[in-house]
Amino acid sequence: DVVLTQSPLSLPVTLGQPASISCKSSLSLVDDDGNTYLTWFHQRPGQSPRRLIYKVSIRDSGVPDRFSGSGSGTDFTLKVSRMEAEDVGVYYCMQATYWPRTFGQGTKLEI
């Protein structure tokens, strides 16, 4: 199975300051169709996850532009340009290139 390793696992961030989360894959996530199926989710306590970004860098509708995704091959990054109170929670990366799908361990963002 593809292993996704997130770092850090916990990240205290000051309001208004940037935050960055890394997701490293044990295999290149480039699919045979040329796409890279790396997705980022945000989960607040007691809530279902919400997708933020898919195919590495495409933001979902309604996701603030302070969130951005980047990377290629095996190394990916989620950045929050300016931390807001509503951004607290756990962030997960997931790969949908290989079966079985796999998630990173999660990174807890807190103020």
Place this chain on the structure above:
Amino acid sequence: EGQLVESGGSVVQPGRSLTISCKASGFKFGDFAINWVRQAPGKGLEWVGCFRSKAYGGTVHYGASVRGRFTISRDDSKGIAYLQMNSLKTEDTAVYFCGRKNQIDMWGQGTLVIVSS
């Protein structure tokens, strides 16, 4: 926009079986893959399995920890997906979510399954 609603979670004894459901509304259910993802108390997300749409062969895939014990099915005419869980273990205790599409753009609210004697 649409939504997914899980149901059927309950307390069940180890070794027993349980089937939970995922009811879709507001979109053409048959056009999309449906995933099951679970989250044990205080833990991260674990992918359980996926039933692809007919357009992609209708194939079914499972995670290693549930393969051979869990079965995913779907009724496109009713817009419902099912997760049949057999030989349940205490470590299967979790909130079970269903999600739409390979890259899961929509999630249900989850249903809690507790495996305990």
